[in-house]
Every structure is written in C-alpha cells, then in structure tokens.
Amino acid sequence: MNRIVLLLLIPWAIASCAADAKVDANKELAYCDAQIRRALPYMTDPAKGARNIAADASDPQWRCSDINDWTCGFWPGVLWYDYEFTHDEEIRRRAEQFSEAIIPVLDQKSHSHDLGFMFFCSLGNGYRLTGNPEYKKSLLRAADSLALLFNPVVGTINSWPGMCDKKGWPHNTIIDNMMNLELLFWASKNGGSGKLYDIAKRHAEVTMKNQFRDDYSTCHVVVYDTISGKRLAQVTHQGYADDSMWSRGQAWAIYGFTMAFRETGEKAFLDTACKAADRMLQGIPEDYVPYWDYSAPDIPDAPRDASAAAIAASGLIELSQKVSDPETSGCYLDAARKMLASLSSEKYQSRDRNVAFLLHSTGHYPEGGEVDASIVYADYYYIEALLRLKALQESRPETLK
Numbered sequence: 001m002n003r004i005v006l007l008l009l010i011p012w013a014i015a016s017c018a019a020d021a022k023v024d025a026n027k028e029l030a031y032c033d034a035q036i037r038r039a040l041p042y043m044t045d046p047a048k049g050a051r052n053i054a055a056d057a058s059d060p061q062w063r064c065s066d067i068n069d070w071t072c073g074f075w076p077g078v079l080w081y082d083y084e085f086t087h088d089e090e091i092r093r094r095a096e097q098f099s100e101a102i103i104p105v106l107d108q109k110s111h112s113h114d115l116g117f118m119f120f121c122s123l124g125n126g127y128r129l130t131g132n133p134e135y136k137k138s139l140l141r142a143a144d145s146l147a148l149l150f151n152p153v154v155g156t157i158n159s160w161p162g163m164c165d166k167k168g169w170p171h172n173t174i175i176d177n178m179m180n181l182e183l184l185f186w187a188s189k190n191g192g193s194g195k196l197y198d199i200a201k202r203h204a205e206v207t208m209k210n211q212f213r214d215d216y217s218t219c220h221v222v223v224y225d226t227i228s229g230k231r232l233a234q235v236t237h238q239g240y241a242d243d244s245m246w247s248r249g250q251a252w253a254i255y256g257f258t259m260a261f262r263e264t265g266e267k268a269f270l271d272t273a274c275k276a277a278d279r280m281l282q283g284i285p286e287d288y289v290p291y292w293d294y295s296a297p298d299i300p301d302a303p304r305d306a307s308a309a310a311i312a313a314s315g316l317i318e319l320s321q322k323v324s325d326p327e328t329s330g331c332y333l334d335a336a337r338k339m340l341a342s343l344s345s346e347k348y349q350s351r352d353r354n355v356a357f358l359l360h361s362t363g364h365y366p367e368g369g370e371v372d373a374s375i376v377y378a379d380y381y382y383i384e385a386l387l388r389l390k391a392l393q394e395s396r397p398e399t400l401k
C-alpha cells in the first residue's frame with residue numbers, strides 16, 4: 001500500500017473511533033477467576049502448565065505443555081493476575097508452585113528469545129506482587145541468559161538460534177522478540193548490568209529500522225548477515241506470506257514499542273507504536289478481533305485470532321496513556337475497549353464450553369497448529385488488559401465516560 005492510500009485510510013480509522021464500548025472489568029475478571037477455579041483441580045503437576053484446548057475437543061480441560069515450551073510462563077502469569085484481583089492465598093500458592101517449577105530451565109543453555117515470556121510473565125509478576133528475593137535472582141539469571149543471544153554486529157537478539165541452520169537464517173529476529181526486552185529493561189534497573197539496558201534499546205532501534213514496511217505493517221522475521229550486520233530478507237514463519245501482516249505480530253509490535261517507550265523515553269518508539277496501531281486498526285473487522293492474517297485468502301471465513309486482539313488491547317490501553325493528543329488517546333482507548341467488549345461476549349468467551357477464558361485464537365496457521373483454539377497466551381493478555389482497564393476505571397474515571 002502506498003503512502004497516499006495510507007493517508008486516506010488513517011482518517012477513516014480515527015473516524016471509526018467515535019462509537020463507545022462498555023466493559024465491566026470487575027465482572028469479566030470475576031469470570032476469569034471462576035474459569036481458573038474450574039481448571040485448577042485438573043492441574044496437578046506444577047511442571048505442566050496450560051497450553052491450549054482445541055475447538056472440537058471433547059475434553060473441556062487444558063492440554064498442558066512442559067517447562068521447555070515457550071508458553072510455560074503464561075499459566076503462572078494468569079494465576080498471578082488472578083491473585084492480584086482476588087488476593088486469595090490459595091491462588092497465590094498455586095501461582096508460586098507453577099512459577100517455581102520453571103526455574104530449572106535456567107540451568108540449560110539459552111536456546112531462544114522466549115526466556116522473556118517464560119520468566120517475566122511468571123516470576124516477573126510474582127516478584128512484582130510478593131518481592132520474593134529468590135524470584136529476583138532467577139529473573140536476573142534469565143536476563144543474563146537472554147542477553148547471550150545478542151549479536152553486537154547486527155544489533156539484535158538472535159530470536160531462534162535453532163532456525164539458523166534449519167532455515168538457513170544466519171541471524172534471525174522476530175517481531176515477537178520486542179516483548180522480551182521488558183525482562184532486560186527490568187533487570188538493568190534491579191541489580192543487573194547496565195549493558196542489558198543498552199542491548200534492549202539497541203534491539204528496539206534496529207527492529208524499528210528493519211522490521212517495518214513503508215505502511216507500518218510488520219514482517220514476522222528479519223534475517224541478518226552476521227558478518228556485515230545487514231538485513232538480508234524480510235520473511236514470514238507464522239503469517240500467510242512474506243509480505244502480509246500477521247495479526248499477532250502486529251499486536252506484539254504495538255505492545256513492544258509502547259513498552260520500549262515507557263522504559264527509555266525515546267519518542268521514536270512511541271511514534272512507531274502509534275503507526276503500528278494505526279495500521280492494525282485499518283481494515284480490522286467490525287468486532288475488532290482480527291483475522292489471523294490481514295491477507296488470509298478466505299476472509300471473511302478465515303479464522304480469527306483472539307490472542308492478537310487481547311495483546312493489542314493491553315498494549316493500546318498503555319499506549320492511550322502515553323500519547324499526548326487527547327483525540328488520539330481516546331481513539332486507542334476506545335479501540336481497546338471495543339476489542340475487550342467483543343472478547344467478553346458470548347462469541348469469544350469460552351464460558352461453559354471449556355475452562356479457558358477465550359475461544360478463537362490461532363497459533364500457527366501455516367503448520368495447522370492451534371487453529372481456532374483456546375490458547376493460554378490469549379487468556380494471559382486478556383486478564384492483563386482487564387486489570388489495566390480496571391486500574392484506569394479506578395484512577396481516571398473521566399477518561400472512560
């Protein structure tokens with residue numbers, strides 16, 4: 001899409017912000033708590049956290065994965081958020097069990113950027129809520145381990161070392177990796193090396209330069225040359241095509257660059273988050289839950305990705321509080337509320353169909369994995385977004401009239 005078409009579309013996106021969507025955060029958080037209590041009796045092994053429930057599953061309980069899976073931090077993270085809402089000591093005890101079970105991962109060589117998801121969502125929330133010094137130690141170890149994947153010639157973390165040979169991608173960085181910089185920023189402020197801050201900032205700068213197309217859609221993977229540090233290619237792994245916009249990737253960009261702005265104060269990161277958000281809101285379906293990829297050939301019959309909406313909603317709530325223009329702020333907040341209103345409806349909430357919070361996420365469409373399923377990271381960012389909205393409702397009710 002060229003810039004002129006883009007400029008014509010942006011006013012449309014802003015205009016579409018006019019309508020209002022009401023979400024009762026307390027009511028939806030109580031729903032999340034009730035679902036967790038239906039799931040917990042079946043979650044007997046702390047080293048196995050929730051991962052997914054297929055759309056056609058006869059069993060309404062979670063299928064679990066082990067602590068080496070990239071998603072292992074989300075289930076304990078969900079429990080921590082529920083503890084934050086309920087202050088229930090039994091939920092805290094279970095959050096501790098599932099979080100602590102992940103720690104042995106740190107005894108292995110770092111094998112992907114996912115250490116951020118794994119540790120910051122679990123122990124990071126645990127430390128924030130309890131101040132447990134053991135959690136802090138593990139978080140600092142996780143940050144140091146993640147930093148080993150940074151290549152100073154390229155200026156980014158090698159997201160998937162396993163793909164270097166497998167795919168012939170000598171150094172690859174995926175847009176998802178933006179999320180894991182939060183662990184590095186946190187560590188640099190909490191007793192870790194100041195170099196962790198430099199690594200995270202540099203990664204965000206190089207990603208900002210190479211991961212976006214002219215219209216501010218993101219590509220999933222950028223492949224770099226390890227000798228020259230130059231970009232070799234923009235390709236996809238989980239999206240529809242190398243030049244398409246994979247919805248969850250765009251949501252990671254919104255959230256990740258908003259967080260990078262929060263941690264550094266770099267205005268360019270804020271601008272990038274806004275442009276990524278504007279691009280995602282162009283052509284989003286009426287219910288504000290994107291199809292899994294904006295170029296999926298079978299739209300409007302293509303599967304949705306509720307996880308992309310949940311991640312984007314959480315990121316947009318924060319973004320709405322960072323931009324200074326009240327109209328733009330209102331637009332982002334309204335978009336987030338529309339996403340959360342849809343996700344909280346009969347169509348997207350699992351309710352008595354299974355124990356997850358949400359239906360209709362898409363994990364890895366090209367491989368046929370987790371298509372139209374309940375997936376734990378959708379639930380994680382949904383409950384996080386609800387807590388962010390609740391905080392806003394309580395501290396700044398005037399923004400939510």
Ligand code: GLY
Pocket residue numbers: 176238248363
């Ligand atoms: N970070 C992997 C994914 O979003 O599917």
